[in-house]
Amino acid sequence: MAAVASNPEQVRFLTLLIRRRTVLVGLMVLLTIACVAILAPVIAPYAPNKLSVVNRLKPPSATFWFGTDEFGRDVLSRTIYAGQLSLLVGVCVVCFASVFGIALGLVAGFFRRLDTPVARFIDAMMAFPDILLAIALVAALGPSLATVIVALGIVYTPRLARIVRASTLVIRELPYVEAARALGVSTWRIMTRHVLRNLVSPILVQATFIFAYAMLAEAGLSFLGLGVSPEVPTWGTMIAAGRQYVGRADWMTLFPGIAIILSVLSLQMVGDGLRDLLDPRFRKDL
Amino acid sequence: MTASDILLRVENLSKHFPTKTGSVKAVDGVTFDIKRGTIVGLVGESGSGKTTAGRCTLRLIEPSGGRLIFDGKDLLSLSEREMRSYRRRMQIVFQDPYSSLNPRMRVEDIIGEAIDTHNLARGAAKRERIAELLTRVGLDPEHGRRYPHEFSGGQRQRIGIARALAVEPEFIVADEPVSALDVSVQAQVLNLIQDLQQSYGLTMLFIAHDLSVVEYLCDEVVVMYLGRVMERGPSRSVYAMPRHPYTQALLSAAPVPNPKAHRQRVILQGDIPSPMNPPSGCVFRTRCPYAIDACAEVVPPLDPIAPDHHVACIRRDDPVVLSQGKRL
Numbered sequence: 001m002a003a004v005a006s007n008p009e010q011v012r013f014l015t016l017l018i019r020r021r022t023v024l025v026g027l028m029v030l031l032t033i034a035c036v037a038i039l040a041p042v043i044a045p046y047a048p049n050k051l052s053v054v055n056r057l058k059p060p061s062a063t064f065w066f067g068t069d070e071f072g073r074d075v076l077s078r079t080i081y082a083g084q085l086s087l088l089v090g091v092c093v094v095c096f097a098s099v100f101g102i103a104l105g106l107v108a109g110f111f112r113r114l115d116t117p118v119a120r121f122i123d124a125m126m127a128f129p130d131i132l133l134a135i136a137l138v139a140a141l142g143p144s145l146a147t148v149i150v151a152l153g154i155v156y157t158p159r160l161a162r163i164v165r166a167s168t169l170v171i172r173e174l175p176y177v178e179a180a181r182a183l184g185v186s187t188w189r190i191m192t193r194h195v196l197r198n199l200v201s202p203i204l205v206q207a208t209f210i211f212a213y214a215m216l217a218e219a220g221l222s223f224l225g226l227g228v229s230p231e232v233p234t235w236g237t238m239i240a241a242g243r244q245y246v247g248r249a250d251w252m253t254l255f256p257g258i259a260i261i262l263s264v265l266s267l268q269m270v271g272d273g274l275r276d277l278l279d280p281r282f283r284k285d286l
Numbered sequence: 287m288t289a290s291d292i293l294l295r296v297e298n299l300s301k302h303f304p305t306k307t308g309s310v311k312a313v314d315g316v317t318f319d320i321k322r323g324t325i326v327g328l329v330g331e332s333g334s335g336k337t338t339a340g341r342c343t344l345r346l347i348e349p350s351g352g353r354l355i356f357d358g359k360d361l362l363s364l365s366e367r368e369m370r371s372y373r374r375r376m377q378i379v380f381q382d383p384y385s386s387l388n389p390r391m392r393v394e395d396i397i398g399e400a401i402d403t404h405n406l407a408r409g410a411a412k413r414e415r416i417a418e419l420l421t422r423v424g425l426d427p428e429h430g431r432r433y434p435h436e437f438s439g440g441q442r443q444r445i446g447i448a449r450a451l452a453v454e455p456e457f458i459v460a461d462e463p464v465s466a467l468d469v470s471v472q473a474q475v476l477n478l479i480q481d482l483q484q485s486y487g488l489t490m491l492f493i494a495h496d497l498s499v500v501e502y503l504c505d506e507v508v509v510m511y512l513g514r515v516m517e518r519g520p521s522r523s524v525y526a527m528p529r530h531p532y533t534q535a536l537l538s539a540a541p542v543p544n545p546k547a548h549r550q551r552v553i554l555q556g557d558i559p560s561p562m563n564p565p566s567g568c569v570f571r572t573r574c575p576y577a578i579d580a581c582a583e584v585v586p587p588l589d590p591i592a593p594d595h596h597v598a599c600i601r602r603d604d605p606v607v608l609s610q611g612k613r614l
Contacts, residue, residue, distance in 0.1 A: 176388040182377060183453065
């Protein structure tokens with residue numbers, strides 16, 4: 001953290017960020033979820049796939065805090081373990097979409113000749129509804145964890161590419177880029193040092209939203225049976241399995257549902273806070 | 287005047303921007319010379335193409351036509367790679383001191399990038415050079431650790447000047463370097479520019495819309511209107527006796543620090559016409575107080591009226607125009 005906050009502006013920014021209550025709460029919830037997921041083997045009271053026929057569909061109790069499912073597996077333990085996969089999907093999708101989105105956006109924004117083909121391609125991708133495109137991609141590639149990540153990565157790449165392209169178009173024309181060109185600075189260096197460095201904030205904001213969307217979409221795909229195989233606990237597969245028991249064993253869908261809501265909501269809160277703080281028009285209201 | 291006295295010869299330079307409804311002739315056949323060690327002022331109102339012309343001379347905007355002879359070499363014949371070695375010899379100072387410095391880079395990195403790009407110094411020598419440059423433009427060497435937003439407009443402009451000087455250029459385009467600054471700071475920065483020009487023997491193209499600044503600083507003046515040169519010549523003779531009605535109008539609009547001075551003001555009517563559809567013949571005729579029918583027919587050539595003094599007006603010898611010039 002010390003390296004990140006090396007200059008006073010960044011320190012001031014971090015304090016402002018923490019001082020916003022929504023951001024602070026969001027960050028704390030996120031950190032808690034992440035820690036619980038990572039420490040699942042230590043925290044979870046039972047193994048996620050431990051069957052116990054005598055304990056089928058038990059409501060929440062002192063032994064099973066979140067109840068049990070139709071095979072007698074502990075819902076709490078499964079919810080905790082499911083967090084690992086959901087977070088993993090979120091992180092991987094954000095990385096995938098960032099790498100390709102930034103590359104595409106920079107190329108489109110910086111090289112006039114490539115702009116039209118790349119921008120049209122991005123627009124065409126965005127014309128598909130997210131989940132529909134993801135379903136089509138998973139169906140084509142075959143359902144597995146890797147496919148889900150790649151498919152969602154492809155789905156969210158245009159979102160980042162579009163933002164990067166738009167900002168690149170603006171920054172490309174600024175005098176400090178012109179000054180670098182006048183000095184004979186190489187195009188690669190101009191793109192990384194002058195353009196990309198000034199794009200960090202919009203990319204960061206977008207990344208938090210993509211993280212949230214990716215977790216939701218993964219749950220959606222798993223729910224539809226297009227994600228990972230049903231016995232692997234993810235919040236999506238758990239809700240899918242619990243669907244048949246709604247009314248009889250609501251806890252099977254309730255707790256993974258709460259987990260999704262909490263993580264998506266806290267990510268959105270952090271993202272909103274970041275966006276407001278990084279936008280000078282909002283900053284003065286603080 | 288021998289050819290070697292001239293560092294930059296701009297010949298018939300044009301820049302046409304294609305648009306859906308026709309091309310915009312931002313710069314249209316501009317010709318002038320800049321002698322070594324002199325400052326040439328490029329003046330004109332907004333939209334006259336002076337900034338585009340300045341960018342074109344450094345190939346920051348690719349000209350549509352013409353020649354740029356820099357130290358005997360036509361810059362437009364060079365590839366982007368060959369141009370890179372010339373970049374070290376020619377630099378630019380921008381109008382806006384805020385957007386001309388990357389907000390995410392420290393001052394020492396901004397200046398250091400210029401040094402790195404041309405492998406001028408490394409390590410301790412580079413740090414020393416940065417400190418020297420900062421001192422030279424009137425800043426504290428300690429300021430190198432700071433970010434641009436921690437400085438005032440005038441200080442930022444000094445940083446921009448230090449960046450341009452870092453590569454030891456021969457030629458600098460100064461694009462309205464003081465027009466975004468407070469008046470009190472303008473004079474300081476102008477003095478700095480003049481001081482640097484004299485001590486390093488720099489050759490400069492000074493773009494401005496403020497004629498008093500140009501008179502103070504420049505050896506020669508080029509007056510542009512709607513992409514074309516209206517008049518050019520030594521500052522002294524242009525200011526003493528402006529021959530083009532447009533130059534006369536510009537000069538009559540400049541304030542004179544003498545409340546008792548009486549002047550015949552030339553008030554121009556209307557706005558500068560669209561460069562998409564410039565008037566036929568002389569582009570200034572629609573706003574010229576002396577325009578006659580003949581002005582619409584021919585594009586007035588830039589004729590010499592004295593050594594180095596050229597005017598593009600078919601009525602330049604007309605008594606009415608002459609007497610207005612004398613009255614200023």
